[in-house]
Amino acid sequence: MIRRPIPTWLFWLLAIGGVAVLLGAYEVVSARQTRINPLQTTIPSFQKLGEGLKQIFQPQGLAENPKPAMFWVDIRATLWRLIIGMGVGVIASIVVGILMGAYRWIEAPLSPVVMFLSKIPPTAMMPIYFAVVGTDQKMFTSMVALGIFFSMTQSIYQAVRQDVSDEAINKAYTLGASEMEIIYEVIWKQILPKIIDSVRMQIGPAMVFLLAAEMVVGSAGLGYQIRMQSRILNMSVVYVYLAILAIVGLIAEWGLATLRRKLCPWYVD
Amino acid sequence: MSEFALEIKSLSHVFGSYRVLDNINLQVVPGQIVAVVGPSGCGKSTLLKAILGTHPPTQGEILTDGMPVRGPNRNVGIVYQNYALYDFMTAEKNVSFGLKLDETSLPMRIFGPRKYFAKRRQHFEKSREFLHQVGLADACGKYPNEMSGGMKQRVAVAQAFIMRPKIVLLDEPFGALDEAMREDLQIMLLRFYQENLIAKREGRRPEYTILMVTHELNEAIYVADRVIGLSRFHTQGENGAAIVYDRPCPVFRPDDPRDFSKFVEQREELRKAVFDETFIKDRDDYVTFWKELGTLANSVAAIKN
Numbered sequence: 059m060i061r062r063p064i065p066t067w068l069f070w071l072l073a074i075g076g077v078a079v080l081l082g083a084y085e086v087v088s089a090r091q092t093r094i095n096p097l098q099t100t101i102p103s104f105q106k107l108g109e110g111l112k113q114i115f116q117p118q119g120l121a122e123n124p125k126p127a128m129f130w131v132d133i134r135a136t137l138w139r140l141i142i143g144m145g146v147g148v149i150a151s152i153v154v155g156i157l158m159g160a161y162r163w164i165e166a167p168l169s170p171v172v173m174f175l176s177k178i179p180p181t182a183m184m185p186i187y188f189a190v191v192g193t194d195q196k197m198f199t200s201m202v203a204l205g206i207f208f209s210m211t212q213s214i215y216q217a218v219r220q221d222v223s224d225e226a227i228n229k230a231y232t233l234g235a236s237e238m239e240i241i242y243e244v245i246w247k248q249i250l251p252k253i254i255d256s257v258r259m260q261i262g263p264a265m266v267f268l269l270a271a272e273m274v275v276g277s278a279g280l281g282y283q284i285r286m287q288s289r290i291l292n293m294s295v296v297y298v299y300l301a302i303l304a305i306v307g308l309i310a311e312w313g314l315a316t317l318r319r320k321l322c323p324w325y326v327d
Numbered sequence: 328m329s330e331f332a333l334e335i336k337s338l339s340h341v342f343g344s345y346r347v348l349d350n351i352n353l354q355v356v357p358g359q360i361v362a363v364v365g366p367s368g369c370g371k372s373t374l375l376k377a378i379l380g381t382h383p384p385t386q387g388e389i390l391t392d393g394m395p396v397r398g399p400n401r402n403v404g405i406v407y408q409n410y411a412l413y414d415f416m417t418a419e420k421n422v423s424f425g426l427k428l429d430e431t432s433l434p435m436r437i438f439g440p441r442k443y444f445a446k447r448r449q450h451f452e453k454s455r456e457f458l459h460q461v462g463l464a465d466a467c468g469k470y471p472n473e474m475s476g477g478m479k480q481r482v483a484v485a486q487a488f489i490m491r492p493k494i495v496l497l498d499e500p501f502g503a504l505d506e507a508m509r510e511d512l513q514i515m516l517l518r519f520y521q522e523n524l525i526a527k528r529e530g531r532r533p534e535y536t537i538l539m540v541t542h543e544l545n546e547a548i549y550v551a552d553r554v555i556g557l558s559r560f561h562t563q564g565e566n567g568a569a570i571v572y573d574r575p576c577p578v579f580r581p582d583d584p585r586d587f588s589k590f591v592e593q594r595e596e597l598r599k600a601v602f603d604e605t606f607i608k609d610r611d612d613y614v615t616f617w618k619e620l621g622t623l624a625n626s627v628a629a630i631k632n
Contacts, residue, residue: 225411228381231399233425233490238433243424247415324415324470 102294110294128283133302135278136268139195143202144264148257150203151210156245158211159218169215176212180205180267184274193275198268205267206260213259217252218245251325254318261310265303329393332357332494332536333378338387339567340373347373349567351387353555354617355494358523358533358627360516362547362576363540365557366602370568371540374557375496378538379403392493401429404487404495408502410479412471418482419467423447423454425490457485461515477508481515488535497539501546510585513550517581520552520627527630544597548576548590552626553616556601561610572600573614578625 088101102110119125158165158172180201191197222245230240272281280299287295318325333355340348347370355361365371376382378389380398388395391402399405412421427450435443455467461481471479480500487495501509516537523533541547547554556572563569577590587594599606600613616628623629 223409223411224381225405225407225409226413228379228399229405229407229411229486230424230428232379232401232403232405232492233486234401234428236428239428242433243428244413248413250415322415324472326472 099291099293102297106294107297110292110298114295114298129302131278132280132283132299135276135282136272136280137306139198139279140202140264140268143199143268144206144257144260146199147203147206147210147260147264148253151207151214152253154207155211155214156218156241156249158215159222160241160245165215172208172211172215176208180263181270184271187271188275197275198271201271202264202268206264209263210256210260213256214249214253217249217256221252222248251318251322251327254314254321255327258311258314261307261314265307269303328532329390331355331390332359332392333538334390334393335378336388336390338374338377338384338389340370340377341385341567346567348377348384348557349563349569351570353570353573355536355538356628357493357536358520358527359553360520360535360537360539360551361553361555362551363538363555363557364542364544364547364572364597364601365568367542369557369559371557372498375498375538375540378494379405379496401490402493404490404492406480406483406487406495406497406500408499410471410476410483412479412482412486414471417468417470418458418463418474418478419451419454421471421482422457422485422489423450425486426450426453429490454485454489457489458482461485462511475508476504477511480504480508480512484512484515491534494536494538497537497541499540499542502542509546513546514581516550517579520578521580523627524625524630527627533627544594545587548593548597549579549585549587551576552578553628554593554597556597556613558601560601560604560607562607563610564607569610570614571608571610571612572597573616575616575619575623575626575628 114129269281272279273285276282335353338351519535526533
């Protein structure tokens, strides 16, 4: 039967089982590959992966002049670009999205533009960024910011149109609100959970744009390192980096979900 | 202060070439509960939106307490059928939202936290008082999505009245509620009316002035002290809907039995005058409220001071 409930213990058992099967199958495939070619690095064993993990935390440079480990250099570069880029993109799209939802004369000229530009895949626009902004830090952040700006503006503007009824706005006027107060006290507070959710939805795409750009032109960062290491077939580092990306994504997701619960206890989805 | 809480002077409304409302004149004194009935599409909500100020009439003037209406403002409160509460505020905060907007400013909310919080404490106290009055003393901390339809509508009523507007518009307020809740809320309005009578007798200005749109004739006659019918079924009907019925109706006390048989005759008269397509009469035949004033005993409008 569809959606028949199962006991909690069984649910957890199956969940753990799923992970166990994934790891077990990996080990089997890896062992087979090693039997065929003992020097293979494409599907490294867990032991080799452990070595990869050690390698990325190894301080670089000479003993008397140590440099930070490769992992710290890469994660710092990537997160910094991601946070600045998303920060700029999110703030800009909140401002534009709310204004579009609040004023018809702003909505009219902007909505066709936003709708058109939001349909261009930001990765396809990469060459334009290279040409116009260059290939430094500015390029990464503007790419992330613009990459999420259009679709996020679109979703915030939709949220204002759908979640804030004319009744709620007219009533606020009858209670003595000014336009500024309606924007802040009614519209912003009503759509805050939707904003947090759409930031959460944009982390994935933002990572895609950023890693793609890093793979093409970076000199540090997770994307750059994944590409470099895979070129020399050092897959034990590549896999560890991929796992780290998953962990970063999970942490961000969990953090934003918690933030939404704390800030908007009234919201039920 | 004007003698009338609401005054509509020769209001007409035209959509393109279609005349919806034709030369509406209406005066409501403070403390009245006026029910507006009429066939669907007769322009009830157009009239309501005009009074609210969101859709100004194409001709004529609307005054609340002598002041012309220019857009939705503090003088006119509104209660919608779908409650339109703010989801992100508890009942208490919803009710005190108007006080916050009225008595604190954005800079004060940001830079004067001590003064601001002291003010807010007063607001919450007042808001709890109002919630108590509408029978929701226990629900102060609840969010709208944790409340039933009846509770939400009570919050919406308290939210409107706490601002002491000159008049509150109820737009099919109980249409979405089940029978028991609807009765409770009707009785709540009757209680407001009794308070109005007391205020009027003591020479104060009554606080609860209501214009209520409803499609339930029984509800209209039971709750209101005056019923107005809007319809196109009169001799100049092609010009748009007009007020074709305006008569007082019996005042019930909250503890009186809900005996609708008391006003069967008036209900039939109302049905015929407002809803019967074949009964074409002069538009003023049943507009007799002000002429009948002398014969009324327990009506707010009849008490002089």
